Amino acid sequence: MTWRRFLAAGLVAGALAACTASKPPADKLVxxxxxxxDLPGWSRDDPSAALPALLKSCAVLLKGPDDQAVGIAGQVGDWRAPCADAAQVAPGDHAAARALFERDxxxxxxxxxxxxxxxFTGYYEAELRGSLTRGDRFTVPLYRRPTDLVSVDLGQFRPSLKGERIAGKVANGKLVPYATRAEIEAGALAGRGLELAWVDDAVDAFFLAVQGSGRVILPDGTALRVGYDGENGQPYVTIGRVLAGQGVPADQITMPFLRRWIADHGPDGVALMDKNPSYIFFRELKGDGPMGAQGVALTPGRSAAVDRGFVPLGLPLWIDTSDPVDPSGRLQRLFVAQDVGGAIRGPVRADLFFGYGPDAANHAGLMKGKGSSWLLLPTGAAARQGPRT
Structure with missing residues (x-):
C-alpha cells in the first residue's frame, strides 16, 4: 500500500471537506x-506490540549514512541507539518497551x-473472489502496471514540490495524461496482456483500489496477494465528496454506506464510481504483506499511513481518537508511520491499518474519528526542536 492507493479515508474525508465553506490556510506542521x-491513555497501551513494526522501519532507516536527513526526525545517526535498544527488548516485554520509548x-x-x-480513518487488506483466467462470473480485470506508464517525483525537479508526484505517458516527446478510470474500464488497456487476475465484482475491484492491497481467493481456495504498483496519474475524486455535494449528510458517509449506495442505485452507482478518474495497477505480492510505502510489511493495528510531506516514514506516533468499535469509544495507541495515501493530507492526519478479515474490514470501514496525534522523535532530533513550550 504505497503512495498508490487512495484510502477509504479519502472517501469520507472528502465528504467532510465538501461541507467546509471557507478556504483553510496552507497546511503547516507545528x-x-x-x-x-501528556499522552492520553499512554499508561494503558502495550508499547511492546509496536516494536515489531518499529524494527522493520529501523532496518530501512539504518541503511543510510549517519548524516542522511530524515526530515523532522533528525538524521540517520539519531536512530542508531533507539533502534539498537529496540532490538534488545524481548517480545512481549511491556515494561522494557515502555522504558525504551520513554528513554529514547x-x-x-x-x-x-x-x-x-x-x-483519523482506517484501512484493511481486502478480500475478493477471482481467477487467473477470464470466464464464468470472473469478468472484471485487475491490471498490471503498463510498460508505458511513467511516474515522476516532482521533488527531484523543484524542491518546493517535494512529496508531489504525477504520472502519464510519453507521446511525441512530451508527458501527457494517461487514460482515465472510465476509459480503462471501457477497454483502453484490453488486449495488451496486462490482466493479473479477473474478479467477480466491479465494486469489490473499486474498493480494492481504495485499500491498495488484498487477497484474491482463487477457485481452488488458494490466495493471490496483490498490491499497488502505480497509478494512472489522474486526479483522485472522492466519491464521498460527490455524494455530500448532492445533499447526503457527511456524517453518514462511511465505506459500508458507500457500498450500499452503489449497490442500491444500479447505473447511478456505476456512474458514481466513474466520477473518480484515478485508477491503480497491481502486482503479485510474495511473502509477508501487504507492503507499505516504506517497503516493509504492515503490522495490523500498529502501522499507519501519513502525509510524508510532514511525517517521516518510520516515525512512531501516538494517536488519540474516537473508535466506533472499541467498547471504551476511544482508540489510544502507539503506531508507526509506514505508509502513505493520496487522500492522507495534512500534519494531523492518519489512516490506521487494521489487517485482514471481516473484523478488520468492519473496523476500517466504520473508522472516522476526530482526534490528536503526538510524534515521537529520537532524543537527538528532539534536542534540535528546542525546549518545551
Missing amino acids: LTRAAFG FVPFRAADNDQTEGL
Missing part, C-alpha cells in the same frame, strides 16, 4: 514538546497551524 504523561524518544504534539484536532 510541534509542541510534551511529556509521555520525546513526544511532540502535532498541530496544523493552530489546529491540534485532525481526522
Whole structure:
C-alpha cells in the first residue's frame, strides 16, 4: 500500500471537506514538546506490540549514512541507539518497551497551524473472489502496471514540490495524461496482456483500489496477494465528496454506506464510481504483506499511513481518537508511520491499518474519528526542536 492507493479515508474525508465553506490556510506542521504523561491513555497501551513494526522501519532507516536527513526526525545517526535498544527488548516485554520509548524518544504534539484536532480513518487488506483466467462470473480485470506508464517525483525537479508526484505517458516527446478510470474500464488497456487476475465484482475491484492491497481467493481456495504498483496519474475524486455535494449528510458517509449506495442505485452507482478518474495497477505480492510505502510489511493495528510531506516514514506516533468499535469509544495507541495515501493530507492526519478479515474490514470501514496525534522523535532530533513550550 504505497503512495498508490487512495484510502477509504479519502472517501469520507472528502465528504467532510465538501461541507467546509471557507478556504483553510496552507497546511503547516507545528510541534509542541510534551511529556509521555501528556499522552492520553499512554499508561494503558502495550508499547511492546509496536516494536515489531518499529524494527522493520529501523532496518530501512539504518541503511543510510549517519548524516542522511530524515526530515523532522533528525538524521540517520539519531536512530542508531533507539533502534539498537529496540532490538534488545524481548517480545512481549511491556515494561522494557515502555522504558525504551520513554528513554529514547520525546513526544511532540502535532498541530496544523493552530489546529491540534485532525481526522483519523482506517484501512484493511481486502478480500475478493477471482481467477487467473477470464470466464464464468470472473469478468472484471485487475491490471498490471503498463510498460508505458511513467511516474515522476516532482521533488527531484523543484524542491518546493517535494512529496508531489504525477504520472502519464510519453507521446511525441512530451508527458501527457494517461487514460482515465472510465476509459480503462471501457477497454483502453484490453488486449495488451496486462490482466493479473479477473474478479467477480466491479465494486469489490473499486474498493480494492481504495485499500491498495488484498487477497484474491482463487477457485481452488488458494490466495493471490496483490498490491499497488502505480497509478494512472489522474486526479483522485472522492466519491464521498460527490455524494455530500448532492445533499447526503457527511456524517453518514462511511465505506459500508458507500457500498450500499452503489449497490442500491444500479447505473447511478456505476456512474458514481466513474466520477473518480484515478485508477491503480497491481502486482503479485510474495511473502509477508501487504507492503507499505516504506517497503516493509504492515503490522495490523500498529502501522499507519501519513502525509510524508510532514511525517517521516518510520516515525512512531501516538494517536488519540474516537473508535466506533472499541467498547471504551476511544482508540489510544502507539503506531508507526509506514505508509502513505493520496487522500492522507495534512500534519494531523492518519489512516490506521487494521489487517485482514471481516473484523478488520468492519473496523476500517466504520473508522472516522476526530482526534490528536503526538510524534515521537529520537532524543537527538528532539534536542534540535528546542525546549518545551
